[in-house]
Amino acid sequence: MALPAPKPFEIHNSAGRGEMLFLCDHASSAIPAELAQLGLPADELNTHIARDIGAAELARWLAGEFDCMAILGLWSRLVVDLNRGEDDPTIVAKLSDRRIIPGNASLDAGGVRARIENYHTPYHRCIAAAIDAALERGTVPVLVSIHSFTPLWRGQRRPWHFGVLWDRDGRLAQPLLAELRKIKDVVAGDNEPYSGSLENDCLYRHGTMRGIPHVLIEVRQDLIIEEQDRTRWWRLLAHALRGALQAMGPPTILLKRGISGGNTMDEKTRTELEAAAFRRLVAHLRKRTDVQNIDMMNLAGFCRNCLGDWYREAAAEKGITLEKDQAREIVYGMPPAEWKKRYQKEASAEQQAEFAKSSQAKTHS
Ligand SMILES: [Zn+2]
The missing domain is CATH 1.10.3340.10 (SMc04008-like)
Structure with missing residues (x-):
């Protein structure tokens, strides 16, 4: 009989009393033993295709800095992408940055379902439970999801230091952008290098659908790889986040999801x-x-x-x-x-x- 799979997430600083809940979907490059490295050589698993380099360390540090809890994915995004909805056809990537993932390429629908059940559902249940617990304590939590992006993409240099991703609810994203842009020489992208409006992604599910303030922060990887200078960028971000929270005011539940097909309701x-x-x-x-x-x-x-x-x-x-x-x-x-x-x-x-x-x-x- 197979042993039950270990929990596919890490809870960091579970006793944190702060209002923010830090999330890190792409924290790790680890592959569960039963998936045999997905057929990839170890050096490929050490690149950005398997995880968001530097994001986990930053999420844990922010959790400590603000005395908040952080929930991090325990396995690589190549196992299952925690920042995709169950119905997203790319939830188990067959290709990543033009590389074929052998252990995923031939996976059938049943195989995808098993990946979701074992490694995706428990992570999102854990986030939902943390939100429920905060609401029961009488606190509306603030979700802050930490990601990182490569400095080069298809030969193009990306100019942003930070990317602030958001969809319909800009309560935290807009002041955060403003705070980052106040810092000399810092380039902050508004929904760059990616768009924050992916239906059923992590923040859509836990933020937009529940009316909870949220933001996704992307940090350029070259800034936060080297131990000697990454803390400077960590502190800059913490400073901007602090200012943004203050500008936002007390977090409340606000349902901003519009009606499909667009609407212009005030x-x-x-x-x-x-x-x-x-x-x-x-x-x-x-x-x-x-x-x-x-x-x-x-x-x-x-x-x-x-x-x-x-x-x-x-x-x-x-x-x-x-x-x-x-x-x-x-x-x-x-x-x-x-x-x-x-x-x-x-x-x-x-x-x-x-x-x-x-x-x-x-x-x-
Ligand atoms: Zn990511």
């Missing part, structure tokens, strides 16, 4: 539409008094009380104090005790057992 309209959908949800729940809170909890992990609590927490962020029952009354349309008297049914033994089981896995506030 922030005010978006907020109004979100509020309209909330009001309709509340109206629906008020009408459907037959739906019991315990059934909602068992099925979906939240209920009317949670909705009221989220309202109260959102109010608190704006400095408005609401009592628990005041906020819940907004959802119920009457004092919660009254709703309970009128509509709550005795929970069956089966419902209670299911609730006990599910509330061990979920938190119900």
